[in-house]
Amino acid sequence: MLDPEFRLRLYRDMVRMRLLDEKVVELKLAGKITGGVHSAIGEEATFIGACAALRKDDYMLPTHRGLGHVMAKGIPMTKIMADCYGKVTGTNKGKGGIIRICDRELGVLGISGTLGGVFVIATGAGLSIKLLGEDKVCLAFFGDGTSNRGTFHESLNMCALWKLPVVLVCNNNEYGMYTHVSRAVATGDISRRPYAYGIPSQTVDGNDVEAVYLAVSEAVQHARSGEGPYFVEAKTYRWRGHHEGDPGVYRTREEIDQWMEKCPIRRMKERLMNDGILNQENDEEIWNSARKEVEGAVEFAEMSEFPSIDTVYEDLWAE
């Protein structure tokens, strides 16, 4: 059994992630956020559980989906929201927006706008870690659809061949944009793919934050001890569209409703209440404090300046 405080933290982070994602959807629909919004509502357990298995100095490559991974790795919500707004106070100062939230010090290496870029970048981070003799790992998030890219196979082969400390976490939310995984992936479980490269792998319930945490912890330990890469497939479901504006003609309302019944936050809440760790009172406190944090982030972003046009050439080149 995990430490009660730690279990509460997992729950709290899922709540924070849910409210942050919901707010960003709301702001997108209100025209406050210009970029594409790819929410991860309903998929919190995967991102929060996996990030909780990392050390502060480990590297992490997020996906475009949701904001929970960058938040869980330690980037303040204020900066995340400023990036959503394209303000100068964000992590990328208005250059990469909602998609490229990053922090070198926290090991958040950024996002590849072309899906599949994550694998090659993670491989390179693994090479650096090994060459520099560090004991970090690099965790790469990606979706079920992205496991079809050629870079997936090139990188898994390299990571296995050179025993690189790379942890691959597949957020299988059943859809690659509009296409169901069964119509895009020939192998059934995606966790079967890494076996072709001799990479240990497991599939977990991606809506069970503790199960994800335990599986990814095992993966991290494996990679950190020099045993090479490890693969975790977390099975979950995308409640909302690929992006806000997705017409959703490819699936039924019933399918979505069935999955909403399996809400990872409600599930953890019930578990914590049964175990006497959470009660109505501190649950309300958790939600209220997360709401305040999100509101504070929106206020920060609203008050922040847009970048000056004088900065347009800034950071094109390193001096």
Next chain:
Amino acid sequence: MPEITFVQALRDALYEEMRGDDKIFIMGEDVGLGEGAFGVTRGLMREFGSERVKDAPISEAAIVGAGVGAAMTGTRPVVEIMFGDFLSVAFDEVYNKAAKWRYGHGGQFRIPMVIRSAFGHRAGNSMEHSQCPEAVFMHSPGIKIVAPSTPYDAKGLLKSAIRDDNPVLFFEHKQLYRIKGEVPEEEYTLPIGVADVKRKGTDVTIVAWSLMVHKALEAADVLAGEGINAEVVDLRTIAPLDKEAVLNSVASTHRLVIVEEPNKTGGVGGEIAAIVAEEGFELLDAPIMRVASLDVPIPYSRVLEEYVLPSVERIIDAVKTICTY
């Protein structure tokens, strides 16, 4: 000054830089035990070991992409893509990842990497082993592109490329690997982004880079015998382009011929012509001419290949055309 080959100059640059900085590593297909398809990395694995001179699987996207990932996390990769044509397999990794990662992430990361690649035609290599793709990558802000023509330039520029905190695409012409030239024994580097006048002249400016510099110099010798005094400007760097050097030369000769090895449409030559038209129109006494390959894939047959590629004769014809304009 001792004379060494182009390939030796490159190898010396790699040796010297790797000795001075243990964060530098080499990765590419057959660069270690196989010593490189063109022999550039000969002896390096013996000297630095297989962790720093890594034989990679046939996975160009991962070779370049992992280079980017390594560069942003504290090492300084020098990756090799065996043929310039194969960069098409790693297009995203060069065009988007290497070139744009820093800017898109608000300058948080440095990408100190070099992508070395052998480019250009060599008898019978045909369409997917002969190309010069510099124009394609010039279109992506954020990556430097170097294409030297002499052993001296090759060594000084490769050392600078390795020390640069930005990604550098470094093109080595297959037909230049065996040429010899004077290279000092003492340490030196050359600045990226600075062209070099390889021959002074007064009547016409010929701009070229890599192998085409040698064709331009041959043409200039012939033209000198006919009373036309050509200046040959070797760009050395495609991006950032030294437009001042081009404009300065045109300011004294008032005529411009651009010689480039790949096909004409959408090329670097068109960009140079546009710059001179925009910023140096008053300097010109005649239209700008481009000498380039014909707009077809490079064919295999010797007869067709020779006909498609720019020749000394075509350069001479172009110069004469604008000198009698």
